[in-house]
Amino acid sequence: MIRIQARTEPSSLMKVASPLLAIVLTLIFGAILFSAIGKSPVQALQVLLIAPLADSYNIGEMFVKMGPLLLCAVGLSLCYRANMWNIGAEGQLLAGALGGSAMALYFIDSESTFALPITLLAGIASGMIWAAVPTFLKLRYNSNLILTTIMFNYIALYLLIWSVHGPLRDPDGYGFPESALFSDITLLPTLFEGSRIHLGILFAVLSGIIGWFILSKTHLGFQIRVFGADEPAARYAGFSGKKLSWFVMLFAGALAGLAGVSETTGPIGQLTPNISPGYGYSAIIVAYLGRLHPIGAIIAAAFMAVLYMGGELAQIEMGIPVAVISMFQGVLLFFLLACDFFINNRLSLTNQATN
Amino acid sequence: MKFKSLLVGLGLLAGASAALAEDPLKVGFVYVGPVGDLGWSYEHDLGRKGLEEFFGDKVETTFVENVPEGADAERVITQLAKAGNDLIFTTSFGFMNPTIKVAKRFPNVTFEHATGYKRSKNVGTYVLRTYEGRYVSGTAAGMMTKTDTIGYIGSFPIPEVIRDINSTFMAAKSVNPNVKMKIVWVNSWYDPGKETDAANALMDQGVDVLIQHTDSPAPLIAAEKRGLRAIGQASDMSQFAPEAHMFSVRDNWSPYYINIAKAVMEKTWAPKDYWGGFSDEILTIESINPNLPEAVKAKINSTFAAIKSGELKPFTGPIKDNKGNLVVAAGHSLTDVELAQVNWYVEGITDEIPH
Amino acid sequence: MDADLIVQILFAAIKTGTPLLFIALGEVICEKSGVLNLGQEGMMLMGAVVGFLAAYGSGNMGFGILAAMAMGSIMSLIFAVLVLHIGANQVATGLALTIFGTGLSAFIGADFVGQTIQGFQPIAIPLLSDIPYVGRILFSHDILVYFSFFMTALLVYVVNKTRIGLTLKAVGENPHAANAIGIKVLRVRYLSVMFGGAMAGTAGAYMSLVYTPMWVEGMTAGRGWIALALVVFASWRVGRIMLGAYLFGLASIMHLVLQGLGWSISPNLLAMLPYVATVLVMVIIGADHFKEKLLAPRSLGKPFNPRNMA
Secondary structure (H helix, E strand, O other), X not given: OEEEEEOOOOOHHHHHHHHHHHHHHHHHHHHHHHHHOOOOXXXXXXXXXXXXXXXXXXXXXXXXXXXXXXXXXXXXXXXXHOOOOOOOXXXXXXXXXXXXXXXXXXXXXXXXXXXXXXXXXXXXXXXHHHHHHHHHXXXXXXXXXXXXXXXXXXXXXXXXXXXXXXXXXXXXXXXXXXXXXXXXXHOOOEOOOOOOOEHHHHHHHHHHHHHHHHHHHOHHHHHHHHHHHOHHHHHHOOOOHHHHHHHHHXXXXXXXXXXXXXXXXXXXXXXXXXXXXXXXXXXXXXXXXXXXXXXXXXXXHHHHHHHHHHHHHHHXXXXXXXXXXXXXXXXXXXXXXXXXXXXXXXXXXXXXXXX | OHHHHHHHHHHHHHHHHHHHHHOOEEEEEEOOOOHHHOOHHHHHHHHHHHHHHHHHHHEEEEEEOOOOXXXXXXXXXXXXXXXXXXXXXXXXXXXXXXXXXXXXXXXXOEEEEEOOOOOEOOEEEEEEXXXXXXXXHHHHHHHHOOOOEEEEEEOOOOHHHHHHHHHHHHHHHHHOOOOEEEEEEOOOOOOHHXXXXXXXXXXXXXXXXXXXXXXXOHHHHHHHHHOOEEEEEEOOOHHHOOOOEEXXXXXXXXXXXXXXXXXXXXXXXXXXXXXXXXXXXXEEEEOOOOOOOHHHHHHHHHHHHHHHHOOOOOOEEOEEEOOOOEEEOEOOEOOHHHHOOOOOOEOOOOOOOOO | OOHHHHHHHHHHHHHHHHHHHHHHHHHHHHHHOOOOOOOXXXXXXXXXXXXXXXXXXXXXXXXXXXXXXXXXXXXXXXXHHHHHHOOOOHHHHHHHHHHHHHHHHHHHHHHHOOOOOOOOOOOOOOOHHHOOOHHHHHXXXXXXXXXXXXXXXXXHHHHHHXXXXXXXXXXXXXXXXXXXXXXXXXXXXXXXXXXHHHHHHHHHHHHXXXXXXXXXXXXXXXXXXXXXXXXXXXXXXXXXXXXXXXXXXXXHHHHHHHHHOOOOOOHHHHXXXXXXXXXXXXXXXXXXXXXXXXXXXXXXXXXXXHHHOO
């Protein structure tokens, strides 16, 4: 009989091997799936997973796609480490986009060199405010953070839609719900000619490194880790749960806000109702795939970006419908989440039947 | 000068037909929704299929569905251009700025953007004269209503919808001076549940003919259940409501797609601000219900014929807005440029345009 | 507004609230056992498409409903195995379930877009439907609405008056203590999650068979998320969920009604109201420490692994 046994301590071999196992299982599933709809499985997997990295343009785009995912995921990783179940990165991102865009529109005729930094700060501050309210409600009124942050995602979304239909609408835009295009002075500079890699992506990678530094090298990070692993012990040691909660939430809000303002002042260049295709939600998956480790988040965000782009390319090059691609992505995520099981458990053969 | 350009044209034509024998014209489509939405994207996809049917193996089409109108759009359009598409249709307003940006980098690719107002050397725009269909709808609705109250389900207060509301109301008024129109905004192009709610809310308030500017057949089904009347939008919706359905105003994209593909093959394409209506059969009246009174059927046909021949132009002055200002002078018919800027309600509509 | 219009508005509020009621009834049981499943949208869409296909293929509406319930449970079983047995994170797995369900439903429904079926016809309950006003509001609906009444009553009874209800609450509040007194925590959680799936499937079938009898991609349009708010709004009390569902239903049609009456209000700001109201309810509950029993189940979202127990 095969029996499940808990390992006495997490297997470090499995920490590396489990994602690989997940990918192998997904490849097998994908091969079956694509054969079933009459597409070459080898070509499909190649287009989905390798083509996104095939040339310099695609690699650049991978970075563009990964930027907002990474910014949100780093903040979420710290939150989850500290047992703050923040599902609100989406709302914080939208708030950042909204606040930053309002500022960028204020500077639309400006020549000031401070216009861009102030715009970015406005985005960051808006994200922080959007994270601060649920944090306050949790600490003061014991509200469930998962649920308040989800509500705040919706409130931010409708506020954004209202703004582009009303106060922030382009007066010369024929009444369409979009803001005016921002002036060049408030656009994030691109780092490489001919690509869309902008300054925001540098911020994203930096945020991963800063997140890692805080978590691994500072006393604050030590407190977060202890707090997450064993709350009573942390309290016994005299760590302030409140202070830590505020720190991780504001940090996450700031990064998500930065992600939002970087999208509007980066690749999009204006405020539209469709700033985010759900980056804040995808970032939750990224955070877990990266095992709540900021450096892991960098790898996971790159992986998710490849997966999204592969989906687009599979439609363009092979005519695979979106429906099939989301099925594939869903199953891949199931396997990745499931294979972590082997880190803490092992299967062993026994000669007696289990109960 | 003329002679020279003729020569160049001929040379290009020869080159094109030589190329034509070997390579099919590659045409890419970008859709904002899923092709299974039965509305906007679904009809564009029927247009694409019509294009394939017409040219056979002389064209090769690709589409990408569910493309978010944010930073992703620019990448998808670029990927289509990179994949060697000669002609790319971007079929939603939110793709306007990305299309212009990508077109700059791919001067040899032809772009066509639906519903926008920005053009360039290799970007044309195309839009439907949906207000022509609305005029027929308004006329028929004005005749059929027994409660003198017709209902309009709006999506978003953008110029096309405002224009169509005016057209509907002017038409209804022309046949029924007592008619009132109730307008309800659902803030979505496509949400069957919400459209049902809106239809019911209107019918509860005495509306007995529904006109919708949203894409699902849900309002027709709601009208069928109550034994009232409704008019189909975007596609032929007669099968959903055998009794209630009066007729459908269908978006018929394939003639336009065929013409543009032909122009690109023959190198005669030039960027235009194309407005397609009854006269080009881009907009059609489908499936007039035999259960309508003869007089109404006759009026539908005669109104359709008068608009098609150009004898009847819905926006011909004098027209006053609902604040009493003269917005169209007597004898003047709005030009296309003026039509694109309609941001007022005609006299008799008591609502205000919402934010 | 005359009485007739008010009756019709309330009637419509019940219809609009019914899919929310179904998902929220499922979700509250799931959450009471301590599991947070964010995959409702995926389960609902699968219920909607499978229910439609089954009813379309067999011509039997009842079969459609049963198929949708079964499909909802199967989807939730995937979730249950991942989070309960394998210990995957609940939030991430729920989101992955939504991605998967959205894709799978679009895939299997692709050839059926544009097909129609004859939906359920309303059944006026004899005598009850003759009560002035109330009869028209409550007792002239279709059979699924009556089923939602029945399920609400059943769950109110089961949760508050039976051992099953106690067991459920024990597992959600303190799984370790429950385990210690011999309750099979994982079994309770499996059943709760699958019940949630079946209810989400029913909600999907309500959308595709009753509300708008057809299948189109993504037709649930985010109702799964609203149900999540609803559970909080009702502070995890089954009876209040019914009230909340109708209030949410009323809120979502009220702005349409008011527009028809000529009020000019921004529909976007109105759309925000249910969420703002839910946050306020959480604040009000939380402000009063004597009402602590109204708060979320204490182990909500936290994994329980019996193998790690000493």
